[in-house]
Amino acid sequence: MTIYEFARRIILEAGQNIKDKLKLELTIETKSNPNDLVTNMDKETEQFLADKINQTYPDHRIIGEEGHGSDIDTLEGVIWIIDPIDGTLNFVHQQQNFAISIGIFKDGEKYAGFVYDVMNNNLYHAIAGKGAYLNDRQLATLQSTELKRSIISMNPNWLTKDWTKDVYSPIVKDARSARSYGSAALDFVFVATGIIDSYITLRLHPWDFAGGMIIAEETGAIVSNQLGEKLHPLKSNSILVANPELHHEILNVYLMNYKDELENLHQGMFSSR
Ligand code: 2AM
Ligand code: CA
Numbered sequence: 001m002t003i004y005e006f007a008r009r010i011i012l013e014a015g016q017n018i019k020d021k022l023k024l025e026l027t028i029e030t031k032s033n034p035n036d037l038v039t040n041m042d043k044e045t046e047q048f049l050a051d052k053i054n055q056t057y058p059d060h061r062i063i064g065e066e067g068h069g070s071d072i073d074t075l076e077g078v079i080w081i082i083d084p085i086d087g088t089l090n091f092v093h094q095q096q097n098f099a100i101s102i103g104i105f106k107d108g109e110k111y112a113g114f115v116y117d118v119m120n121n122n123l124y125h126a127i128a129g130k131g132a133y134l135n136d137r138q139l140a141t142l143q144s145t146e147l148k149r150s151i152i153s154m155n156p157n158w159l160t161k162d163w164t165k166d167v168y169s170p171i172v173k174d175a176r177s178a179r180s181y182g183s184a185a186l187d188f189v190f191v192a193t194g195i196i197d198s199y200i201t202l203r204l205h206p207w208d209f210a211g212g213m214i215i216a217e218e219t220g221a222i223v224s225n226q227l228g229e230k231l232h233p234l235k236s237n238s239i240l241v242a243n244p245e246l247h248h249e250i251l252n253v254y255l256m257n258y259k260d261e262l263e264n265l266h267q268g269m270f271s272s273r
């Protein structure tokens with residue numbers, strides 16, 4: 001079995017575990033603020049995946065949102081970057097619209113990405129260089145779109161803060177429409193399938209973007225930070241993902257008007273993971 005086949009098997013098992021336990025009562029704790037939640041399912045799912053990986057590949061390394069690999073700062077060998085539940089608020093409030101995300105890197109190179117929309121039984125997956133799939137269907141290369149004919153995804157919170165509303169409201173204003181799904185991993189794969197044309201957000205961690213980035217890039221999406229720079233698999237960053245023409249338009253016609261402000265923001269926000 002390849003690492004890809006193994007990953008596909010355990011992410012489906014992890015999703016089944018979540019479905020099996022959905023009726024049980026959750027233990028919910030807060031993290032950085034009262035709206036930043038973590039449940040026992042987040043922790044149990046990360047531990048389930050880590051145990052499986054450790055049993056089969058003891059030399060692989062694991063980074064997860066809920067605590068695995070917080071000391072990892074180099075890229076050699078095989079690294080699994082895991083978000084056990086992306087969209088925890090959706091999980092708690094809706095019991096849907098969340099995903100398990102896994103990105104696998106070999107010596108710093110993309111190897112495979114998985115985003116599993118558990119409640120819809122939709123597994124988005126890709127091996128780098130071999131195309132992206134939704135279940136058994138290969139995803140088409142993205143068509144170019146202009147902003148005025150595009151649907152973008154953005155958390156409306158960015159439009160409520162004095163220091164970000166000037167940057168982002170012109171983009172929302174000029175787009176055909178905007179959406180907010182509450183799961184970064186799903187936003188990436190929605191760009192990959194063409195459900196949305198761009199996803200724009202100011203702060204993601206490696207586990208939020210690792211799997212989705214690998215899938216989206218296989219459909220021709222451009223994934224960068226909001227200064228147009230490549231993402232590092234171990235570093236938090238801002239995100240701009242879109243088809244190539246739209247990525248160029250949003251970056252150059254909109255974000256670069258706020259280049260100095262965005263540069264200052266990045267210097268302040270991303271000194272650590
Ligand atoms: P999570 O559900 O795994 O925490 C929701 O707006 C999206 O942003 C989700 O993908 C969520 O991931 C992520 N997110 C939520 N809170 C965050 C925070 N404090 N910092 C960075 N990403 C966050
Ligand atoms: Ca979280």
Ligand code: CA
Nearest residue numbers: 083086087208
């Ligand atoms: Ca996440």
Ligand code: CA
Nearest residue numbers: 065083085086
């Ligand atoms: Ca999470």
